[in-house]
Amino acid sequence: xxxxxxxxxxxxxxxxxxxxxxxxxxxxxxxxxxxxxxxxxxxxxxxxxxxxxxxxxxxxxxxxxxxxxxxxxxxxxxxxxxxxxxxxxxxxxxxxxxxxxxxxxxxxxxxxxxxxxxxxxxxxxxxxxxxxxxxxxxxxxxxxxxxxxxxxxxxxxxxxxxxxxxxxxxxxxxxxxxxxxxxxxxxxxxxxxxxxxxxxxxxxxxxxxxxxxxxxxxxxxxxxxxxxxxxxxxxxxxxxxxxxxxxxxxxxxxxxxxxxxxxxxxxxxxxxxxxxxxxxxxxxxxxxxxxxxxxxxxxxxxxxxxxxxxxxxxxxxxxxxxxxxxxxxxxxxxxxxxxxxxxxxxxxxxxxxxxxxxxxxxxxx
Amino acid sequence: xxxxxxxxxxxxxxxxxxxxxxxxxxxxxxxxxxxxxxxxxxxxxxxxxxxxxxxxxxxxxxxxxxxxxxxxxxxxxxxxxxxxxxxxxxxxxxxxxxxxxxxxxxxxxxxxxxxxxxxxxxxxxxxxxxxxxxxxxxxxxxxxxxxxxxxxxxxxxxxxxxxxxxxxxxxxxxxxxxxxxxxxxxxxxxxxxxxxxxxxxxxxxxxxxxxxxxxxxxxxxxxxxxxxxxxxxxxxxxxxxxxxxxxxxxxxxxxxxxxxxxxxxxxxxxxxxxxxxxxxxxxxxxxxxxxxxxxxxxxxxxxxxxxxxxxxxxxxxxxxxxxxxxxxxxxxxxxxxxxxxxxxxxxxxxxxxxxxxxxxxxxxx
DNA sequence: TTGTATGCGTTATCAT
DNA sequence: ATGATAACGCATACAA
Numbered sequence: 001x002x003x004x005x006x007x008x009x010x011x012x013x014x015x016x017x018x019x020x021x022x023x024x025x026x027x028x029x030x031x032x033x034x035x036x037x038x039x040x041x042x043x044x045x046x047x048x049x050x051x052x053x054x055x056x057x058x059x060x061x062x063x064x065x066x067x068x069x070x071x072x073x074x075x076x077x078x079x080x081x082x083x084x085x086x087x088x089x090x091x092x093x094x095x096x097x098x099x100x101x102x103x104x105x106x107x108x109x110x111x112x113x114x115x116x117x118x119x120x121x122x123x124x125x126x127x128x129x130x131x132x133x134x135x136x137x138x139x140x141x142x143x144x145x146x147x148x149x150x151x152x153x154x155x156x157x158x159x160x161x162x163x164x165x166x167x168x169x170x171x172x173x174x175x176x177x178x179x180x181x182x183x184x185x186x187x188x189x190x191x192x193x194x195x196x197x198x199x200x201x202x203x204x205x206x207x208x209x210x211x212x213x214x215x216x217x218x219x220x221x222x223x224x225x226x227x228x229x230x231x232x233x234x235x236x237x238x239x240x241x242x243x244x245x246x247x248x249x250x251x252x253x254x255x256x257x258x259x260x261x262x263x264x265x266x267x268x269x270x271x272x273x274x275x276x277x278x279x280x281x282x283x284x285x286x287x288x289x290x291x292x293x294x295x296x297x298x299x300x301x302x303x304x305x306x307x308x309x310x311x312x313x314x315x316x317x318x319x320x321x322x323x324x325x326x327x328x329x330x331x332x333x334x335x336x337x338x339x340x341x342x343x344x345x346x347x348x349x350x351x352x353x354x355x356x357x358x359x360x361x362x363x364x365x
Numbered sequence: 366x367x368x369x370x371x372x373x374x375x376x377x378x379x380x381x382x383x384x385x386x387x388x389x390x391x392x393x394x395x396x397x398x399x400x401x402x403x404x405x406x407x408x409x410x411x412x413x414x415x416x417x418x419x420x421x422x423x424x425x426x427x428x429x430x431x432x433x434x435x436x437x438x439x440x441x442x443x444x445x446x447x448x449x450x451x452x453x454x455x456x457x458x459x460x461x462x463x464x465x466x467x468x469x470x471x472x473x474x475x476x477x478x479x480x481x482x483x484x485x486x487x488x489x490x491x492x493x494x495x496x497x498x499x500x501x502x503x504x505x506x507x508x509x510x511x512x513x514x515x516x517x518x519x520x521x522x523x524x525x526x527x528x529x530x531x532x533x534x535x536x537x538x539x540x541x542x543x544x545x546x547x548x549x550x551x552x553x554x555x556x557x558x559x560x561x562x563x564x565x566x567x568x569x570x571x572x573x574x575x576x577x578x579x580x581x582x583x584x585x586x587x588x589x590x591x592x593x594x595x596x597x598x599x600x601x602x603x604x605x606x607x608x609x610x611x612x613x614x615x616x617x618x619x620x621x622x623x624x625x626x627x628x629x630x631x632x633x634x635x636x637x638x639x640x641x642x643x644x645x646x647x648x649x650x651x652x653x654x655x656x657x658x659x660x661x662x663x664x665x666x667x668x669x670x671x672x673x674x675x676x677x678x679x680x681x682x683x684x685x686x687x688x689x690x691x692x693x694x695x696x697x698x699x700x701x702x703x704x705x706x707x708x709x710x711x712x713x714x715x716x717x718x719x720x721x722x723x724x725x726x727x728x729x730x
Numbered sequence: 731t732t733g734t735a736t737g738c739g740t741t742a743t744c745a746t
Numbered sequence: 747a748t749g750a751t752a753a754c755g756c757a758t759a760c761a762a
Contacts, residue, residue, distance in 0.1 A: 015739090017739055017740090019739080027749085028748065028749045028750075029741095029749085029750090030742090030748065030749060030750080030751095031747085031748055033740070033741065034748080036740095037741085041748095042747070043748090046748080060490060060493065061490075061739085061740075062433070062493065062739050062740070063490070063493050064429050064438070064493075064738085064740090065433050065738070065739035065740040065741085065754090066739080066740055066741075067429035067432075067740090067754095068429040068430050068432075068433050068738090068740070068754050068755065068756090069739080069740045069741045069742085069753080070740080070754085071754080073429065075494075083448060083454045083455070083457050084657060086451060086454070089449060089454035090448070090449050092454075092473075093448040093449045093475065096448070096473065096475055097475070105472065105491065107472060108457075108471070110458065125426075125428070126470060128425060128427065128429075129428055237657070266661060269663060270662070270663050270665075273663035273664070274663075292449060292602070296602035296606065296631060296632060296635050297635070297662075297663075298634060298635050298638035298639075298662075300635075380755090382755055382756085383756065383757095384755080392733085393733045393734075394733085394734095394755095394756080395732065395733060395734080395757085395758085396731085396732060396733080398756070398758085399731090399732085401756095402757085406731060406732095407731070407732085408731065408732090411732080426755085427754085427755050427756070429755080430738090430755035430756040430757090431755080431756055431757080432738095432756095433738050433755080433756075434737085434738055434757050434758085435738090435756085435757070436738080
């Protein structure tokens with residue numbers, strides 16, 4: 001007597017099930033499932049009855065049940081340092097939008113840029129709730145590539161790890177840094193300071209951007225002066241302001257500053273304002289990231305726009321492709337476009353340097 | 366002969382189940398469940414064997430299965446306009462941290478401050494994935510209170526709706542606005558402009574803050590001049606800059622500006638910088654929200670700190686209380702503390718006005 | 731203190 | 747084109 005009806009206690013809430021719909025429509029539960037999942041071969045009349053019943057009963061599929069059955073959740077994780085950092089807040093925004101268009105939900109995880117938390121997030125219980133992970137570490141290094149060898153798809157963001165077992169979306173930091181530096185050189189600056197360097201680091205955005213900076217100097221025949229390079233471990237406004245203050249206190253001649261990201265550059269702007277230094281008159285400033293702030297700082301900040309939308313879209317697409325088709329295939333590396341956004345902080349006697357363009361997509365190994 | 370072993374195909378991935386653990390530990394699945402869920406009455410030896418098996422097999426509970434069975438997900442939703450707005454990014458950060466401490470996961474949902482999306486999020490399929498919702502609408506109004514009558518707990522944030530069927534965490538906007546205005550009056554300003562008003566609106570942060578502004582003026586015997594109040598529909602830096610520009614162009618006498626939030630105030634700062642107006646010398650500026658930017662603007666921005674941590678913590682606690690105990694009980698309204706943070710944008714001849722303090726928690730209805 | 735058995739709401743495999 | 751039924755992995759009533 002395995003009847004179709006349940007005598008059950010209402011479990012969760014409301015709890016209209018496929019069974020209820022099936023009963024009302026006078027069909028089997030399988031047919032309801034077929035309708036719900038858009039299975040094509042259903043007689044129009046049947047479909048109509050089922051849809052009527054769904055409507056009338058206010059039925060909605062139970063996602064937990066579907067997940068249990070299918071072993072998928074329709075959720076992807078996004079691990080980032082913290083949302084308080086504007087760049088990552090804006091990145092999260094873009095990723096959520098991109099995911100939405102693909103019908104996927106994003107679960108954000110903050111690591112605080114703390115090494116242990118960055119590692120922990122890879123093996124956390126929460127991974128069970130997600131079908132894959134978009135992973136943007138800040139504390140890990142190349143030696144941690146093996147940590148990415150996890151039993152679910154990962155898309156790596158950023159410059160901390162290369163060659164790990166994951167698709168990787170990044171940008172051409174060296175070229176972009178070279179391009180902004182060339183922009184500064186183009187408006188006649190020769191004593192270009194750097195704020196935010198990480199001494200002794202071979203990987204990471206800091207190292208790559210400094211490399212681009214040096215390449216530009218070299219190409220222009222300008223000598224590299226270590227006295228112009230200021231450290232800043234964390235890339236916050238505060239550390240940028242402090243680094244800038246140190247440079248000013250040191251008394252070295254400076255006519256431009258390259259903040260390795262916008263937060264640093266905004267901090268530097270702040271310190272310059274404190275000292276009543278005219279920007280860009282005495283010192284021009286550029287940043288990197290094109291966060292919204294950059295457009296509203298005083299003066300507005302020239303910066304590198306890394307194509308966040310593109311990065312987000314690409315990351316989601318790569319991840320979904322792995323999730324949907326888990327067959328082995330070489331990991332991709334996608335290099336996003338960038339663009340120099342010229343604003344007041346480098347305005348004036350500008351010689352309008354051509355903006356570098358980089359191919360949107362290149363596939364390695 | 367319903368054996369304990371399965372011959373099954375490996376379903377999802379790895380897929381160590383409670384059954385596997387039970388087999389290895391030589392106990393029943395029930396015992397494993399008990400151990401996993403911290404049931405106290407278990408013989409130490411048994412517990413040890415089970416824990417060993419869990420460790421050895423790398424077992425982790427299947428959250429989907431648990432959800433299906435229990436009708437709870439351990440996830441709470443957080444609906445907000447967008448993460449690109451620094452205030453909401455920082456709020457999300459705080460909410461995630463607070464939730465983490467309670468062992469709860471946060472799922473962020475962006476509404477774009479669009480009315481339909483704000484309504485849709487209340488009935489979305491995603492609500493099935495969450496046990497409750499922290500809801501911060503910007504486009505709804507008091508007439509939408511009924512929309513909050515949903516079959517799951519909601520904690521309302523902000524000033525758009527009052528008296529809806531939900532706990533409500535808010536702050537004393539009127540008092541806080543009055544306090545910053547008094548601060549401006551205290552440093553001798555009398556022609557205080559407002560940026561960001563919403564004409565004809567009776568509720569919402571704009572209306573409340575303007576009310577506080579007017580109360581302060583009145584108490585100080587300063588006449589209210591409508592010519593000093595500039596509209597700005599969206600509270601962005603750009604709209605703040607535009608509103609400020611309009612005020613300046615209008616030629617009214619101004620010696621201070623109250624940006625109804627920090628983005629507006631930063632935009633105003635930007636416009637003032639554009640026109641070479643000295644801040645705070647000629648015009649003092651205050652904001653509202655205490656986003657991180659405020660501390661690094663040039664000049665740094667005096668503002669109202671709304672106690673984000675407290676708001677986040679309170680919201681999570683209220684929500685979890687409802688989730689855990691769904692028995693009817695009157696809805697709470699919690700009014701968070703605020704604090705005036707004095708910075709350069711009002712520095713100088715300051716007469717250091719006492720900072721208003723508001724009781725941390727008051728329970729209504 | 732621990733084991734057995736049932737069902738949570740779906741999807742998938744067979745049939746028909 | 748549709749129906750019956752067996753899992754998915756877990757929690758729990760009930761037994762022991």
